[in-house]
Amino acid sequence: MPLIIARPYVPNMRLIIRDDAETASSYVANYIIDRIRHFNPTPSHPFVLGLPTGSSPLGVYRILVEKYKAGLISFENVVTFNMDEYVGIPRDHPESYHSFMWKHFFSHVNVNPNNVHILNGNAPNLEAECVEYESKIKRAGGIDLFLGGIGEDGHIAFNEPGSSLASRTRVKTLAYDTILANSRFFGNNVDKVPKMALTVGVQTVLEAREVVIIILGARKSLALQKCIEQGVNHMWTLSSLQLHPHPMIVCDEDATLELQVKTVKYFKSIEKVAREQGFEQILPSSIRTGPVPASIPRTVIDEVQSPTILAPQPMTSRLLRATPATEYPVRSVSPDLVPDRMADRVGVPDLARRLTPQPEQQHQRLARVGA
Amino acid sequence: MPHSLPSSPKSVPKNGQNGITKFTNCRILRGNSLVNEDLWVDSVTGKIIPSQAAFYDDLILPDNVVNLGGRILSPGLIECQLNGAFGFNFSTLLEPAVYAKKIREVNRLLVTTGVTSYMPTITSQRSEIYKSALPHLGPSGGYQVAEDGAESVGAHVEGPFLNPTKNGIHNVNVLLQAESFEDLEVCYGASNIRSEDGYRPPAVKMITAAPELGQMTALIPELARRGIIYSIGHSEATYEEASAAVGAGATMITHLFNAMRPLHHRNPGIFGVLGIAESQPRPWFGIIADGEHLHPTTIKIAFNAHPDGFILVTDAMHLVGLPDGTYAWTNGDCTSGIVKKGPKLVLEGSDRIAGSSITLIECVNNFLNWTGASVPQALNATTSTPAAMLGLQGTKGCLEEGADADLVVFSENVNSNGRSELVIDEVWKFGTKVFSR
Numbered sequence: 001m002p003l004i005i006a007r008p009y010v011p012n013m014r015l016i017i018r019d020d021a022e023t024a025s026s027y028v029a030n031y032i033i034d035r036i037r038h039f040n041p042t043p044s045h046p047f048v049l050g051l052p053t054g055s056s057p058l059g060v061y062r063i064l065v066e067k068y069k070a071g072l073i074s075f076e077n078v079v080t081f082n083m084d085e086y087v088g089i090p091r092d093h094p095e096s097y098h099s100f101m102w103k104h105f106f107s108h109v110n111v112n113p114n115n116v117h118i119l120n121g122n123a124p125n126l127e128a129e130c131v132e133y134e135s136k137i138k139r140a141g142g143i144d145l146f147l148g149g150i151g152e153d154g155h156i157a158f159n160e161p162g163s164s165l166a167s168r169t170r171v172k173t174l175a176y177d178t179i180l181a182n183s184r185f186f187g188n189n190v191d192k193v194p195k196m197a198l199t200v201g202v203q204t205v206l207e208a209r210e211v212v213i214i215i216l217g218a219r220k221s222l223a224l225q226k227c228i229e230q231g232v233n234h235m236w237t238l239s240s241l242q243l244h245p246h247p248m249i250v251c252d253e254d255a256t257l258e259l260q261v262k263t264v265k266y267f268k269s270i271e272k273v274a275r276e277q278g279f280e281q282i283l284p285s286s287i288r289t290g291p292v293p294a295s296i297p298r299t300v301i302d303e304v305q306s307p308t309i310l311a312p313q314p315m316t317s318r319l320l321r322a323t324p325a326t327e328y329p330v331r332s333v334s335p336d337l338v339p340d341r342m343a344d345r346v347g348v349p350d351l352a353r354r355l356t357p358q359p360e361q362q363h364q365r366l367a368r369v370g371a
Numbered sequence: 372m373p374h375s376l377p378s379s380p381k382s383v384p385k386n387g388q389n390g391i392t393k394f395t396n397c398r399i400l401r402g403n404s405l406v407n408e409d410l411w412v413d414s415v416t417g418k419i420i421p422s423q424a425a426f427y428d429d430l431i432l433p434d435n436v437v438n439l440g441g442r443i444l445s446p447g448l449i450e451c452q453l454n455g456a457f458g459f460n461f462s463t464l465l466e467p468a469v470y471a472k473k474i475r476e477v478n479r480l481l482v483t484t485g486v487t488s489y490m491p492t493i494t495s496q497r498s499e500i501y502k503s504a505l506p507h508l509g510p511s512g513g514y515q516v517a518e519d520g521a522e523s524v525g526a527h528v529e530g531p532f533l534n535p536t537k538n539g540i541h542n543v544n545v546l547l548q549a550e551s552f553e554d555l556e557v558c559y560g561a562s563n564i565r566s567e568d569g570y571r572p573p574a575v576k577m578i579t580a581a582p583e584l585g586q587m588t589a590l591i592p593e594l595a596r597r598g599i600i601y602s603i604g605h606s607e608a609t610y611e612e613a614s615a616a617v618g619a620g621a622t623m624i625t626h627l628f629n630a631m632r633p634l635h636h637r638n639p640g641i642f643g644v645l646g647i648a649e650s651q652p653r654p655w656f657g658i659i660a661d662g663e664h665l666h667p668t669t670i671k672i673a674f675n676a677h678p679d680g681f682i683l684v685t686d687a688m689h690l691v692g693l694p695d696g697t698y699a700w701t702n703g704d705c706t707s708g709i710v711k712k713g714p715k716l717v718l719e720g721s722d723r724i725a726g727s728s729i730t731l732i733e734c735v736n737n738f739l740n741w742t743g744a745s746v747p748q749a750l751n752a753t754t755s756t757p758a759a760m761l762g763l764q765g766t767k768g769c770l771e772e773g774a775d776a777d778l779v780v781f782s783e784n785v786n787s788n789g790r791s792e793l794v795i796d797e798v799w800k801f802g803t804k805v806f807s808r
Contacts, residue, residue, distance in 0.1 A: 092421070098423070099423065108395075114430050116426075118427075
């Protein structure tokens with residue numbers, strides 16, 4: 001009888017590189033299908049999928065539709081939330097994102113219209129629409145997988161450069177570059193392009209239990225480089241993905257043009273080794289099956305010692321603290337050196353206040369406060 | 372606002388279903404191309420519905436998904452000149468109840484030939500036949516009952532104001548000349564060429580007459596005002612006379628080339644009005660593509676002269692589908708015989724062509740085979756073009772949202788000449804399937 005060994009999970013950025021747009025799209029579509037099937041959604045326990053518009057995900061939608069028509073996947077118990085919608089164009093305008101989703105996805109599959117959520121750019125009160133959208137996501141139990149694409153400037157949804165990484169669903173004025181780029185869909189007439197949009201925020205995306213981004217083509221290569229090799233930066237809003245516990249970027253070779261060779265080789269080797277070891281870069285099973293309905297009693301094991309990563313805490317607010325995140329399980333082959341501290345030996349009455357590994361900084365800060 | 376909900380439900384589908392059918396994996400006729408799109412139809416409203424609005428507004432999913440496997444989905448065919456079918460001649464004097472029963476039979480059978488709307492046509496007859504038959508032949512689609520089969524869009528009266536020298540097989544003895552509108556009312560019955568309540572259209576939708584006789588050209592504006600189409604036909608009209616008729620409001624030519632002067636280089640005759648010589652709109656025209664009435668090349672010339680006016684008609688007699696032989700035919704004041712030999716009909720004792728016994732889809736296939744026209748061009752000649760001629764754009768002959776859900780599913784076979792041939796697989800009327808091969 002073979003031993004059943006729990007497959008290891010390593011929380012890190014997964015960068016999947018495929019030869020061309022078709023195979024990259026195919027990877028993403030199959031990944032989503034695997035996730036939904038493993039999740040085994042039911043009407044009371046639906047899979048919640050975040051969806052983008054634009055040119056990047058077109059191939060993914062096409063393959064999802066093909067797989068649906070071949071009977072390999074059902075979207076009956078999938079709840080969808082779309083990223084964004086223009087303000088002020090009719091809902092059934094050919095360039096609206098309602099029309100895009102209808103044309104490329106919803107009209108071809110069995111998504112229940114009651115499960116479809118797209119921001120209403122013609123709502124009488126746009127602010128209220130955005131607030132309501134956030135609460136709809138919460139009522140649906142949060143998003144299990146947010147699929148996205150990016151712009152050439154690394155924007156995710158309509159979170160263009162300079163958007164707060166703590167932003168939530170809101171009304172957004174479009175950058176002139178975006179308006180200019182979109183004018184090709186409006187008869188090259190800049191005046192006809194909507195100037196505003198409703199969009200989920202960076203934080204809304206980061207709160208999804210998993211984020212999958214598809215990046216295709218050389219035009220997006222600089223954005224990919226900024227997001228993978230550089231730091232978190234509001235000028236490249238996708239870089240905020242570095243703060244997410246389960247991000248995945250799927251790209252084609254063209255999109256890697258600006259990456260360092262060693263970056264590409266590194267991520268390719270990770271994928272290769274993982275596959276050779278008999279496991280894909282999988283998610284913890286609690287993420288893969290979604291939160292267990294509250295009605296079922298379950299044993300809570302040691303929540304304090306190994307906190308759950310079901311619903312990631314807002315990363316940005318944690319960044320504002322002087323303390324780095326410590327609640328993610330860190331696995332390493334050889335234990336890192338943990339410098340001994342005098343406080344551990346002496347024993348301090350208030351341990352909670354001493355959990356920071358950098359007491360010097362804290363002291364400095366306290367000193368400043370006192371000054 | 373919900374866009375797709377019925378304003379007055381005709382019937383409620385059983386089991387809480389919504390009666391909506393989605394056609395998928397099909398090539399649908401849009402303009403001059405066949406495009407891969409889905410089509411949603413509602414059997415409650417009998418219309419093609421805007422699927423996106425139904426989904427987002429009414430939160431509707433179709434009850435029924437029909438995968439056509441790449442076949443062609445076309446609007447139902449529209450026939451503008453049909454004298455009778457399946458053994459029943461519309462120009463027959465019968466008890467009203469019997470006549471109505473015969474019409475219902477014809478409608479149910481006709482729909483199986485892909486014709487979902489048509490103009491029942493009465494040839495030159497004595498006044499009593501018009502007065503007894505026309506009340507049964509007016510527009511019949513008002514109740515949108517799919518099971519009734521093909522619907523009449525109004526009657527076509529071909530005669531009796533025709534030129535005796537271009538009578539074809541019409542009986543010369545019953546032909547008349549009109550000097551005033553009263554003459555038309557006396558002949559057809561005033562109630563048949565007048566709207567009963569100012570809202571419903573009159574029973575007669577189209578009149579074929581020779582414009583050069585009597586005061587006919589001067590009567591055209593009054594006909595147009597009443598919503599009746601004036602069609603030039605069975606006429607000796609010169610180019611000038613035909614142009615004057617078009618200027619007065621004639622919008623149609625009945626079976627172009629047949630029963631009129633041929634095109635002469637010094638007087639182009641009726642055909643000349645297709646030449647855009649005057650600053651007048653060009654009329655639509657009917658073409659009989661049965662291989663008897665016209666040479667295939669003539670058909671191609673007519674098509675190239677004015678593709679947007681080209682309408683395929685059968686001019687079929689009631690002998691369609693009957694075995695070969697000689698059949699009695701009420702022709703004005705006497706009864707003659709028509710000899711049927713295969714698809715060819717000849718007046719007994721002469722060599723005159725007596726209409727045809729061809730179906731409209733056979734005309735479409737002939738047209739495809741002879742001219743190398745594209746499938747959309749051939750289908751438009753029996754759908755969107757006649758609908759435009761009849762003023763039914765947006766309701767009939769198209770697959771736009773809001774149009775009547777009259778549909779034909781075609782298989783496309785390619786014959787040995789590399790030409791397409793269409794086979795009717797299914798016919799849908801008002802969103803309900805009424806025929807399946």
